[in-house]
Amino acid sequence: MAKRSMNIAERALPMRPFSESLPMALLRTREAVMRLFRPGLRKHGVTEQQWRILRALAHSGSLEVTELAKATFLLAPSLSRILPELEKRQLISRRQVDTDLRRYMVSLEPKGLRLIGTHAPYSEEMYAQIERRFGMERISQLLRLLEELESSLEEISREEASHWRKRSSLR
Numbered sequence: 001m002a003k004r005s006m007n008i009a010e011r012a013l014p015m016r017p018f019s020e021s022l023p024m025a026l027l028r029t030r031e032a033v034m035r036l037f038r039p040g041l042r043k044h045g046v047t048e049q050q051w052r053i054l055r056a057l058a059h060s061g062s063l064e065v066t067e068l069a070k071a072t073f074l075l076a077p078s079l080s081r082i083l084p085e086l087e088k089r090q091l092i093s094r095r096q097v098d099t100d101l102r103r104y105m106v107s108l109e110p111k112g113l114r115l116i117g118t119h120a121p122y123s124e125e126m127y128a129q130i131e132r133r134f135g136m137e138r139i140s141q142l143l144r145l146l147e148e149l150e151s152s153l154e155e156i157s158r159e160e161a162s163h164w165r166k167r168s169s170l171r
Helices: 002-012 022-043 048-060 065-072 076-088 110-134 136-170
Strands: 092-097 100-108
Touching (some): 022 048, 048 065, 048 092, 048 110, 065 076, 076 092, 110 136
16 A cells, blocks of 8 residues: 555655655654654753753853743744743753843753763763764764755755745835
C-alpha cells in the first residue's frame, strides 16, 4: 500500500520525495542528537527550552525578553510561560527596564549557573561520544556548513521580502 501511495505522490506532486526533504532531515538529526542530551536534562529537572534559556543567559549575560526569544528560538508566549517557573526555582531573575516598564531584563542567578555547572560534565560527555562516533573534524565541518546554509537562507529571506514589498507597492 505504501509503495502505491509513493508512486501516486511521485506522479501527482511536483516536489522532491519526502525522504529528501531538508527540513525533515534536519528534524530527524536534531531528534537523534537530543535523544542523547535529554536524559541529563531530565536528571537535572530542566526541559530543553529551559536549558536553552539558561545557556543563552550564561553566554550572553542579561538579555531583554525579545533578545532572549531571538537567541533561543522561542516564541514570546512560550517564554512568558517558562520564565516564571525558572524564576520560582531561583535559576533566573527578571527586572523591569527603567526606561520602559513594559520591558524586562532576564538574568542568570547563581543557582542557575550552578545547575549549568552540574550538568556540564554530562553534556560534554555526550559531545565527546558524538565526536568519537562522527569525528571532530566532521562535526566542525558540519557546524560550518550549517552556518553557511543559515546565512544563505537569510539572504534568500531578505531578497524575498524585498520582492514582495516591491510587488505590494505596485498594486
